[in-house]
Amino acid sequence: DIQMTQSPTSLSASVGDRVTITCRASQSISIYLHWYQQKPGKAPKILIYAASSLQSGVPSRFSGSGSGTDFTLTISSLQPEDFATYYCQQSYSTPRTFGQGTKVEIK
Amino acid sequence: QVQLQESGPGLVKPSETLSLTCTVSGGSVSSDTFYWSWIRQPPGKGLEWIGYIYYTGSTNYNPSLKSRVTISVDRSKNQFSLKLTSVTAADTAMYYCARDSVVVPTDYGMDVWGQGTTVTVSS
Numbered sequence: 001d002i003q004m005t006q007s008p009t010s011l012s013a014s015v016g017d018r019v020t021i022t023c024r025a026s027q028s029i030s031i032y033l034h035w036y037q038q039k040p041g042k043a044p045k046i047l048i049y050a051a052s053s054l055q056s057g058v059p060s061r062f063s064g065s066g067s068g069t070d071f072t073l074t075i076s077s078l079q080p081e082d083f084a085t086y087y088c089q090q091s092y093s094t095p096r097t098f099g100q101g102t103k104v105e106i107k
Numbered sequence: 108q109v110q111l112q113e114s115g116p117g118l119v120k121p122s123e124t125l126s127l128t129c130t131v132s133g134g135s136v137s138s139d140t141f142y143w144s145w146i147r148q149p150p151g152k153g154l155e156w157i158g159y160i161y162y163t164g165s166t167n168y169n170p171s172l173k174s175r176v177t178i179s180v181d182r183s184k185n186q187f188s189l190k191l192t193s194v195t196a197a198d199t200a201m202y203y204c205a206r207d208s209v210v211v212p213t214d215y216g217m218d219v220w221g222q223g224t225t226v227t228v229s230s
Binding site: 001032034036042043044045046049050053055087089091094095096097098099100101 | 144153154155156158167168169170171203207208210213214215216217218220221222223
């Protein structure tokens with residue numbers, strides 16, 4: 001299985017801050033990497049697919065980058081509705097695997 | 108737009124079989140560009156992929172659950188289903204169905220999710 005490791009596990013930030021979350025794969029996965037946002041009691045929602053493509057309807061303050069083993073999700077200016085848990089997921093091979101999640105909390 | 112809706116018992120006894128169905132609306136399980144997946148999330152924990160099915164009936168399961176999992180598709184009802192046998196308390200989780208992309212040529216990820224259904228394993 002490909003292991004996905006996110007860092008940090010949690011972070012505290014203020015509205016307007018620039019936030020960066022990283023995801024590292026245990027082997028190269030090209031750009032088969034997606035980012036999801038999950039709010040309490042809700043299903044995950046895809047933000048970024050194929051490492052850097054913004055899902056339709058997702059605000060442009062979200063961006064993704066990377067290829068191979070190292071990937072980044074950036075929120076350029078954190079908004080109140082962005083406080084949530086974020087997961088990366090690889091689709092390079094099965095079993096599909098997710099990172100452990102990064103909880104973004106209000107500072 | 109495409110919507111997914113999970114249904115099934117919310118309480119299952121230990122050693123019995125968990126059975127859930129995902130109904131697809133606004134789209135077709137017979138599409139050749141998607142896999143139809145099940146994912147679960149134990150309380151307070153992360154996401155675990157259970158497996159997926161293609162419209163042809165071809166399946167792919169997580170090896171950690173493979174001996175207990177069956178995913179099937181009913182194209183006439185536009186549904187796909189999950190069966191998990193010999194459940195224990197460790198199978199207590201929120202269960203989601205989701206649409207996953209076949210890479211042709213772009214992988215769009217799991218772009219549509221159901222709202223999830225809570226399954227508790229308890230006597």
